[in-house]
Amino acid sequence: IRNGAHTEEMPYGGEPESHFQRLIRGNQYQPVLRDHICKEMAPLVEARIANIPTRAGSDWRDLPNLAVRLSDGSYSKKLQYTHHDKKNGKSSTGALRGVCSCATGKPCDPMDRQYNTLIPWCLPHTGNRHNHWSGLYGRVEWDGFFSTTVTNPEPMGKQGRVLHPEQTRVVSVRECARSQGFPDTYRFFGGILDKHRQIGNAVP
Template identity: 75%
Template sequence: MPPSLQSLVRMGYQCTFGVLQAGQYGVAQTRRRANILAAAPGEKLPMFPEPLHVFAPRACQLSVVVDDKTFVSNIVRLNSSLFRTITMSDLAEIRNGASALKISYNGEPQSWFQRQIRGSQYQPILRDHICKDMSALIAAPMRYVPLAPGSDWRNLPNIEVRLSDGTTTRKLRYTHHQKKNGRSSTGVLRGICSCAEGIPCDPADRQFNTLIPWCLPHTGNRHNHWAGLYGSLEWAGFFSTTVTNPEPMGKQGRVLHLEQHRVVSVHECARSQGFPDTYRLFENIFDKHRQVGNAVPPPLAKAIGLELKLCHLAKLREDAAGNIKQEKMDTTGREQEG
């Protein structure tokens, strides 16, 4: 029993506990969260809301890497690209670091979802379609990771590129034998630090200003090759759980837009959570991302709220019925006395 649940029970509350999938309540996102419903003694304990939408786990995505290029199978799935298209296609294209708090939509709503999320009284102003500004070196790999589902930092070319700040990246040099995987098929070294040979790290082996961040292959063998870092959202189906701080090298993985060289915008995250476009967020971009990422998706909150309302109404009805019964008993009692 979770500690918070235990405390509630000890305090005399009636409790129930369940894991809800937000995707079943009308958001294009997979988000499973533990939920506790509790009611004070004498009140009615609410039920968990019935799922409103079918939300099946995504089918597997097949892709294969040949000569450093990613090829994706052309399997057509039932919900292929549906969610991405219906939730996002009316949002204008923006760049890394875009900071204009109000811009125009990319035309009229193109789906039922877009009409709903804009709201009937919507202003033709798109708010908070803003994007965290990544430094030149962090931003560069976002431009070189292929725009293909499933690609990530492992698809980066090992090249020198000129950065927006005028500097140039270096090639990653493979200087050590890699004990674990040996040499590549063409016989070249694959280690970038003395630890690849099974001896302690040598700080002198560290490389800076490389397009492929040195730290990723350095510890990749211990971390599932850092799969998903610098990865674009696989939003052919639905969004992965919305994060509070999109970072290309963050452990939560895929946060790059699938078609634009940037991390997801605040507004895109808000839509993936089901926030109406008219909803106002405040303070700086980090605060806004955190407000959105930490939120219970509004459609799920609504479904739970309706259950609470049902309980409240049922309790009022029961109380009213109880009063009438009591009055009748009182009246009968008085008649018998009389």
């Protein structure tokens, strides 16, 4: 499915391929997949997701520093590294790593703020204090595990590893429901955020 998919009922794409799939689908008289829908991300966020590699462990730190054309026809900007990073020094190529005067030990300067960049300015800005924001804009791994299911999957949220392993989107309502052990026959009600909230607040 694509970013913002909203078709609430669809046929399964084929027969179950694992014991878990057989179990979670249950014994439906007319097999139909419900709530395989996902939140629609803004054009800039969608471009970031599209540029996260599909290899295991990838996150925002793998984003290329480019100006790219967004789905609405506008363009993102390239992030400018303008200050010396007192903690980490320069890169292996001798390039600066800081995006704000606070990287040099001085107070933050609001004029250093950059907007509409493929690499979110706020992450390298505060990364030294927050384990470099490991996992934000991270993909769920095919052979890994599903981290804590939250009430609102956001790539920049406290549990940022919410991207599909291969597709340009966040995990769907049904994928989150399965991670909590809900069978496919279980129904959720309300809008997409209501459904995510029902799943995230459930005790598996």
